[in-house]
Amino acid sequence: MSLFTAKSKKLNIVFLSMALGACATGPRYGGNVSYVDPKSIEQTSNEFSMSDVSMVAEEMATKMLQSPALARSKEVVRIEVSSVKNLTGEYVNTALITNKIRNTLVNSGRVEFAGGTDQNQAAVDALRRQNQSGLYDQKSTAKMGKMQGAKYRVEGALVSMTQRGAVKSVSYNFNMQLIDIERNVQVWGDEKEIRKVSGR
């Protein structure tokens, strides 16, 4: 009997902890849910937030448009995104930043993005399907050997530094470089800094 009670106590603890875990991460039901402006400033934690992603992306995109390499070019400039590294201790999806920068640059009408290694396979598959499957009218297919190479490559990194004292201070630095692929030289670089202070 006492063994059974001990077992059920253990089971209760396991179930309770599972239930609490589910409550902490699962969806919320019922009241206290409201839509907010996604462009408003998010201050729920001192970690890198969507507001920071938007601020960084907007500023870096407009700075890049003002760079001599892009501003002086009379033609649309073709770029590819090489990598944006997250060198912070937090989980930050850097694709959010690069996608926002890419959209702003493309919509400016001055920049085109060449498919990087991620998109290449899908492009090659589509070309092969159109040209080699025999299913398509050859007059309407996209032709092989017409892909355009990028003139520049974009690289970047997000780094952070944390200081703990009476308050906790986290500084983020997002830096970006534009590299001429043919000459392998950096032709532009800039950075955006964000500093957040919070109670410990």
Add this chain to the structure above:
Amino acid sequence: MNKSKRLLSKSIILFGLFSSAGIGSSVLAQETKESKIRRTGSTGSIKLLDLRAVERNGLLTVQATFQNDSMSGSPINYRFKWLDDSKMRATSNDESWKPMNLFAGQTVDIVGVAPTPMATDFIIELNGSN
């Protein structure tokens, strides 16, 4: 389009020159500059000192100078709204709000660059978060 951009740039720079040199009606110039600022929340202590707009590398570039007139720090948020020739939004999405904390008496320049050559006019949205 280029003509209207040049006209806008010239008019804002001229207003800036008139108000700083005391030529003409400085009240009118100030009102005209102030019409480019859309305020929400408590921004009474944040004064617009200067506003300039030029076309740089084919993109409208705006610099606004604000001063915190109060004796304490003022947290504010701001963002630019870019408009085309027809005063319609030139971008598909609004900019995100940018936070800024002005110390007592501090003067800051905020600079915005239009993300598209279609933008020929602007509004600065200023929100006092206090």
